[in-house]
Amino acid sequence: MTGHYPNTRMRRTRASNWSRALHRESQLQPTDLIWPLFVTEGSGVEEPIGTLPGVSRWSVDGIAARAKEAAELGIPVVALFPNTPPEKRNDDGAEAHNPDNLMCRAIKAIKDACGDDVGVLTDVALDPYTSHGQDGLLDEHGYVTNDDTVAVLVDQAINQAEAGADIIAPSDMMDGRIHAIRMALEMGNHPNVQIMSYAAKYASAFYGPFRDAVGSGGLLKGDKKSYQMDPANSDEALREVELDIAEGADSVMVKPGLAYLDIIYRVKKAFGIPVFAYQVSGEYAMIEAAEAAGIGDRDALLMEKLTAFKRAGCSGVLTYHAPVAARILNG
Numbered sequence: 391m392t393g394h395y396p397n398t399r400m401r402r403t404r405a406s407n408w409s410r411a412l413h414r415e416s417q418l419q420p421t422d423l424i425w426p427l428f429v430t431e432g433s434g435v436e437e438p439i440g441t442l443p444g445v446s447r448w449s450v451d452g453i454a455a456r457a458k459e460a461a462e463l464g465i466p467v468v469a470l471f472p473n474t475p476p477e478k479r480n481d482d483g484a485e486a487h488n489p490d491n492l493m494c495r496a497i498k499a500i501k502d503a504c505g506d507d508v509g510v511l512t513d514v515a516l517d518p519y520t521s522h523g524q525d526g527l528l529d530e531h532g533y534v535t536n537d538d539t540v541a542v543l544v545d546q547a548i549n550q551a552e553a554g555a556d557i558i559a560p561s562d563m564m565d566g567r568i569h570a571i572r573m574a575l576e577m578g579n580h581p582n583v584q585i586m587s588y589a590a591k592y593a594s595a596f597y598g599p600f601r602d603a604v605g606s607g608g609l610l611k612g613d614k615k616s617y618q619m620d621p622a623n624s625d626e627a628l629r630e631v632e633l634d635i636a637e638g639a640d641s642v643m644v645k646p647g648l649a650y651l652d653i654i655y656r657v658k659k660a661f662g663i664p665v666f667a668y669q670v671s672g673e674y675a676m677i678e679a680a681e682a683a684g685i686g687d688r689d690a691l692l693m694e695k696l697t698a699f700k701r702a703g704c705s706g707v708l709t710y711h712a713p714v715a716a717r718i719l720n721g
């Protein structure tokens with residue numbers, strides 16, 4: 391039972407800087423951040439992404455430089471997404487398991503440049519490699535098949551692990567893929583490669599700028615509602631998470647971030663496992679747009695939102711603002 395005024399004055403502990411610092415319940419640190427990076431072909435290339443102001447695609451050499459920057463800022467992990475050239479995209483996304491694809495070259499360049507100082511998280515899904523922009527293989531009706539897709543995702547994940555990936559992050563939302571990938575990693579002599587499952591990924595309107603960044607936006611026909619979750623659902627997210635833990639996920643992700651804080655909170659309470667939020671491209675773009683429109687201070691907005699993820703129970707956050715936030719935190 392809390393006391394009564396005036397014995398209890400809630401404002402007492404808020405009255406000074408030192409006291410606010412002492413009583414702060416959640417503290418964001420650079421080590422809470424995962425920095426998503428977009429890879430493109432060429433060398434010495436930086437391509438700014440129009441819908442993500444401040445974010446660029448980098449060629450492999452630039453990606454290695456960004457990873458070094460991450461290490462200097464205290465950011466422990468970078469996440470990689472390739473912008474596959476159109477001529478290498480086809481119906482079955484076969485480029486995803488080409489050992490010399492953009493992703494594998496970027497993984498190797500980072501591991502050569504940074505070794506153990508930076509972890510490399512790699513996305514598993516076919517959308518950056520398919521000519522139709524869906525995350526899996528289509529049947530004759532245009533439906534994204536489950537089991538045939540999982541077989542390709544396993545090849546994609548092993549391909550990334552062979553190149554040196556530290557964390558495999560399947561974002562496809564097929565059923566059973568965590569088990570299949572975990573078994574393949576065990577059999578393929580990669581027992582310590584982690585899996586961070588996009589366990590509760592919602593069919594969201596906040597992904598638009600990302601699709602521009604990986605070049606799949608113009609290609610995508612229809613939507614992803616037959617595999618990504620309905621934003622109205624919450625109990626279903628707990629079932630998704632429970633299955634992925636049972637199948638061998640080391641950590642889980644909830645995506646998007648801010649509109650799904652209740653899901654993060656429930657997952658953490660129910661399972662006590664490491665939970666990560668993906669603050670997605672649309673969320674990033676909205677903060678930048680608020681700053682550009684003069685209706686909010688970018689740094690204050692982003693630090694408040696990132697802190698909210700910690701408060702809700704996250705171990706960390708994937709955010710395009712990672713380097714900006716780390717610089718703020720490092721003073």
Ligand SMILES: NCC(=O)CCC(=O)O
Binds near residue numbers: 596599
């Ligand atoms: N598989 C990764 C994503 O879909 C990212 C979406 C976004 O940042 O909007």
Ligand SMILES: [Mg+2]
Binds near residue numbers: 564565589630634
């Ligand atoms: Mg699932």
